[in-house]
Amino acid sequence: MSKKKRILLELYRRLYDSFGPRHWWPADSPFEVIVGAILTQNTAWRNVEKAITSLKSLGLMSPEAIYNLPVRDLALIIKPSGYYNIKARRLKHFVEFLFADTGGDLKRLFDQELDPLRRKLLSINGIGPETADSILLYAGEKPTFVVDTYTRRILMRHLLLPEDASYDETRDLFMSHLEPCVSMFNEYHALLVKLGHTFCLKRNPRCQDCPVKGLNE
Ligand code: SF4
Numbered sequence: 001m002s003k004k005k006r007i008l009l010e011l012y013r014r015l016y017d018s019f020g021p022r023h024w025w026p027a028d029s030p031f032e033v034i035v036g037a038i039l040t041q042n043t044a045w046r047n048v049e050k051a052i053t054s055l056k057s058l059g060l061m062s063p064e065a066i067y068n069l070p071v072r073d074l075a076l077i078i079k080p081s082g083y084y085n086i087k088a089r090r091l092k093h094f095v096e097f098l099f100a101d102t103g104g105d106l107k108r109l110f111d112q113e114l115d116p117l118r119r120k121l122l123s124i125n126g127i128g129p130e131t132a133d134s135i136l137l138y139a140g141e142k143p144t145f146v147v148d149t150y151t152r153r154i155l156m157r158h159l160l161l162p163e164d165a166s167y168d169e170t171r172d173l174f175m176s177h178l179e180p181c182v183s184m185f186n187e188y189h190a191l192l193v194k195l196g197h198t199f200c201l202k203r204n205p206r207c208q209d210c211p212v213k214g215l216n217e
Pocket of ligand 1: 200
């Protein structure tokens with residue numbers, strides 16, 4: 001087993017033992033996961049929850065409903081999530097793609113192979129790699145690794161990545177060293193977010209008390 005693989009497995013084991021299962025993604029349906037993944041860009045989750053609650057209370061949490069809703073009305077409903085005009089357009093772009101590709105059928109969407117489907121999602125205006133991978137993993141149950149700021153920070157601090165590592169380099173580190181496993185990738189990303197929130201802070205990381213202390217030794 002390579003050293004990097006051993007460290008990545010040890011990191012996962014320590015995080016899981018310390019924090020336990022994170023039960024991600026909090027949503028009632030795959031479409032709600034997709035809406036959350038688009039709305040959470042540059043916004044705290046509590047604000048996304050308000051927008052999702054509004055959509056659900058109005059009976060609008062479905063591809064058909066969003067497809068038929070004028071973008072101006074959608075923007076007003078999701079206003080609590082911030083950047084609401086941009087995010088309303090992004091939601092519309094996604095459902096327009098979904099109807100063009102599969103007639104609005106999420107099951108048919110996620111029946112497609114990971115790599116070509118990922119390329120399709122990345123071609124949608126406003127869907128970047130973190131959003132695409134979140135949709136694929138948490139809504140589509142595809143074995144792709146989601147990378148965020150916390151992931152990069154933690155791996156760089158443990159010298160597993162160079163400081164200028166790109167999104168794809170970071171994702172490739174996990175994808176090339178770990179078996180493709182939806183449940184593990186689901187937990188691993190959620191656990192890294194937890195570590196970034198609690199110990200591996202941007203300033204003054206709490207290394208002395210951290211469950212990951214001494215990982216590379
Ligand atoms: S807080 Fe320190 S020990 Fe914990 S993950 Fe960050 S750099 Fe590593």
